[in-house]
Amino acid sequence: MGWVGAGVAIATTAYFFYRYPPRSWAEPHSLAPPEPKPETPLAATSDAPVQEKHDSRGPTPPIDSEEDTQSTPKASASSAPLPVFAVPELNLESEGSTYQPATMPSIPQPTNEVNGQSSLEDRRYEGHTSSSKSPSLAAPSQPKQPAVPRSTPASSSSLMPPPPAPRPTPQPNRDPRLQPPRLSGSSLGPPPSAAASQRGAPMSGVRQVNSTLAPTPVSLKKASKRVVLEPGFSPLDWAARAANPNNQLRGKDLPPGLLRVTPSMLRQQHGRKGRDAWTSYNGKVYNISPYAPYHPGGKGELLRGAGKDSGQLFMEIHPWVNWDGILGECLVGILVSENDIQTENALDAMD
Numbered sequence: 001m002g003w004v005g006a007g008v009a010i011a012t013t014a015y016f017f018y019r020y021p022p023r024s025w026a027e028p029h030s031l032a033p034p035e036p037k038p039e040t041p042l043a044a045t046s047d048a049p050v051q052e053k054h055d056s057r058g059p060t061p062p063i064d065s066e067e068d069t070q071s072t073p074k075a076s077a078s079s080a081p082l083p084v085f086a087v088p089e090l091n092l093e094s095e096g097s098t099y100q101p102a103t104m105p106s107i108p109q110p111t112n113e114v115n116g117q118s119s120l121e122d123r124r125y126e127g128h129t130s131s132s133k134s135p136s137l138a139a140p141s142q143p144k145q146p147a148v149p150r151s152t153p154a155s156s157s158s159l160m161p162p163p164p165a166p167r168p169t170p171q172p173n174r175d176p177r178l179q180p181p182r183l184s185g186s187s188l189g190p191p192p193s194a195a196a197s198q199r200g201a202p203m204s205g206v207r208q209v210n211s212t213l214a215p216t217p218v219s220l221k222k223a224s225k226r227v228v229l230e231p232g233f234s235p236l237d238w239a240a241r242a243a244n245p246n247n248q249l250r251g252k253d254l255p256p257g258l259l260r261v262t263p264s265m266l267r268q269q270h271g272r273k274g275r276d277a278w279t280s281y282n283g284k285v286y287n288i289s290p291y292a293p294y295h296p297g298g299k300g301e302l303l304r305g306a307g308k309d310s311g312q313l314f315m316e317i318h319p320w321v322n323w324d325g326i327l328g329e330c331l332v333g334i335l336v337s338e339n340d341i342q343t344e345n346a347l348d349a350m351d
């Protein structure tokens with residue numbers, strides 16, 4: 001009977017406390033689920049959703065601990081850059097897949113970021129102003145979404161820069177690197193072009209070489225005018241013949257000493273009909289017939305000046321040739337005017 005009475009008394013007291021519980025008991029009962037919130041306003045709001053989210057998933061306790069440790073600095077200094085960097089890395093690891101950031105980053109992340117930030121800011125503001133009871137109950141369900149987007153945007157932002165950065169850098173680097181070898185190859189091209197220029201064909205690619213080679217073809221043209229001399233008529237043979245005074249290079253049947261030759265007399269020595277060819281140069285008259293077979297430019301070229309002055313032709317073709325040195329022994333006389341001859345004849349008649 002005593003045990004029955006004690007049980008009835010306990011049941012009565014229990015029913016009394018259940019029916020009329022003290023006010024202090026009622027608060028903890030409603031706050032029991034969100035225990036961490038009453039500690040701090042901002043940190044508790046941000047941490048609470050993450051914990052609940054992972055708790056709902058339930059499989060990864062270590063990740064929750066890491067997020068909590070990192071999320072606390074991030075929540076404390078949300079504007080500071082350091083917490084932002086820490087959060088993205090952990091979230092990527094927590095998600096455990098690199099495919100999500102690569103595919104999801106651009107579109108869903110910015111939307112989540114805005115939503116998450118706004119929701120978090122609103123909740124924080126509520127936490128500061130309003131009491132911890134009602135906001136704490138509403139917060140847990142919503143913060144789960146913002147917590148994930150925050151981590152993903154930060155991670156995506158950190159991941160996004162790398163892809164664009166490598167894209168521009170490799171392209172310009174690769175292009176210039178590939179171009180120099182091409183230029184070097186093109187630079188290797190000139191040798192063949194130079195060979196082509198040596199062949200004499202004017203190429204548009206090698207203008208400088210052509211310009212430099214331009215004079216050479218002119219000289220070749222002059223050389224082309226050179227004739228093949230008969231054996232025994234080389235310049236050395238002429239020098240040997242000119243050195244012998246007995247050869248009478250001035251001409252046969254001429255009086256000793258220099259003659260006074262008028263232009264009319266000169267014209268009569270044209271080199272045809274058995275007559276020697278005379279020409280004048282710098283006021284002196286030369287018999288060029290003995291030199292004709294020795295002339296490198298040919299007999300015909302030399303006789304172009306027969307019976308007249310050859311100074312202009314000579315200077316146009318080979319001004320460097322020593323005329324007197326070659327035809328010194330062929331000197332006939334000096335060129336005088338017709339009036340001078342008439343006065344001399346008149347003076348001779350007076351005598």
Ligand code: HEM
Pocket residue numbers: 222223225226288295296297298301302303304305306310313314317318321322323324326327
């Ligand atoms: C009407 C007068 C003359 C004409 C048209 C004439 C024309 C030529 C021509 C076309 C050549 C070949 C061109 C060349 O080798 O580059 C030549 C070469 C030559 N002529 Fe004449 N010539 C004339 C008078 C003379 C006279 C009077 C002499 C001697 C005093 C002379 C001595 C030479 C010599 C030495 C060469 C060789 C030049 C060389 O190898 O560079 N020429 N001449």
